[in-house]
Amino acid sequence: MGLSRQSHMFNCKESIDSLLPFLEGEMSPEDEEHLRQHLNGCPPCVEFVNTYRATSGLCRKALVKSMPPEVAGRLRAYLRSKLETK
Amino acid sequence: MTQTSVEDDRELLARAQAGDMSAFEALVDRHEEKVYGLALRMTRSEADAAEIAQDTFLSAYQHLSEFRGEAAFGSWVHRIAANNALMRLRRQKVLDIVSDDLAGPEFTDRGSLAEVPESDWSKRADDKILDEELGRAIREATDALPEGYREVFLLKDLEGLSYEEISEMVGISIPAVKSRLHRARLALREAIDAFYKEV
Numbered sequence: 001m002g003l004s005r006q007s008h009m010f011n012c013k014e015s016i017d018s019l020l021p022f023l024e025g026e027m028s029p030e031d032e033e034h035l036r037q038h039l040n041g042c043p044p045c046v047e048f049v050n051t052y053r054a055t056s057g058l059c060r061k062a063l064v065k066s067m068p069p070e071v072a073g074r075l076r077a078y079l080r081s082k083l084e085t086k
Numbered sequence: 087m088t089q090t091s092v093e094d095d096r097e098l099l100a101r102a103q104a105g106d107m108s109a110f111e112a113l114v115d116r117h118e119e120k121v122y123g124l125a126l127r128m129t130r131s132e133a134d135a136a137e138i139a140q141d142t143f144l145s146a147y148q149h150l151s152e153f154r155g156e157a158a159f160g161s162w163v164h165r166i167a168a169n170n171a172l173m174r175l176r177r178q179k180v181l182d183i184v185s186d187d188l189a190g191p192e193f194t195d196r197g198s199l200a201e202v203p204e205s206d207w208s209k210r211a212d213d214k215i216l217d218e219e220l221g222r223a224i225r226e227a228t229d230a231l232p233e234g235y236r237e238v239f240l241l242k243d244l245e246g247l248s249y250e251e252i253s254e255m256v257g258i259s260i261p262a263v264k265s266r267l268h269r270a271r272l273a274l275r276e277a278i279d280a281f282y283k284e285v
Binding site (some may be wrong): 056078 | 196264272
């Protein structure tokens with residue numbers, strides 16, 4: 001590995017700043033290579049990537065909302081009253 | 087939604103467009119949970135969410151003839167609901183988009199992570215049942231996000247809207263949407279990480 005290539009290897013901050021384009025496959029091949037090189041030698045950043053990736057799924061579970069039956073009933077009654085008068 | 091459900095929606099939609107009220111009610115049955123859930127997450131008010139669901143389906147019915155079916159019916163009403171929720175939020179208050187105090191990882195002067203994560207809790211995301219305390223911590227952290235970040239996060243990661251749709255609805259550029267999404271995810275990741283460090 002040449003010196004110039006070494007000097008481009010990402011640090012933790014640059015790696016974490018690049019996570020969104022990295023996970024969406026939108027990084028340039030060069031930057032992706034720099035990021036992968038960093039991850040290969042940085043276990044804390046690997047854990048960070050894993051937990052960043054898991055965050056949305058945990059939030060989806062925590063933020064599930066269901067519609068109470070009485071609200072569904074009111075919605076149906078409202079729509080009937082509005083649409084029958086059309 | 088499965089391919090079969092989308093096809094069923096198309097059939098129901100065609101009947102509803104021809105004036106069959108029961109077909110429209112069947113479409114409401116299929117999509118009301120998702121619409122109400124979006125509205126409740128966005129507004130955090132059951133009363134507002136119920137009204138948004140009403141407005142959304144009434145508006146969908148009034149514009150049925152204009153719907154050409156390029157997108158799925160579910161996506162269409164979902165977008166209407168998201169727009170209604172955003173309009174309501176904007177009517178209620180000036181959006182707070184200050185982000186200076188958004189949590190996120192800290193770095194040393196050389197750009198290294200200042201704090202090493204204690205454990206990789208990502209596997210726990212696969213658990214079917216979410217720990218009640220963790221759920222509460224996540225809801226509190228989401229509520230604590232500045233409004234402009236919270237809405238982008240919800241619209242993208244919970245509701246699955248595209249960057250283009252969010253950019254148009256929220257009125258900011260796609261790079262700004264992505265930046266807010268990333269900052270919101272970092273803040274929420276920090277909150278979950280803090281939860282696991284405490285337990």
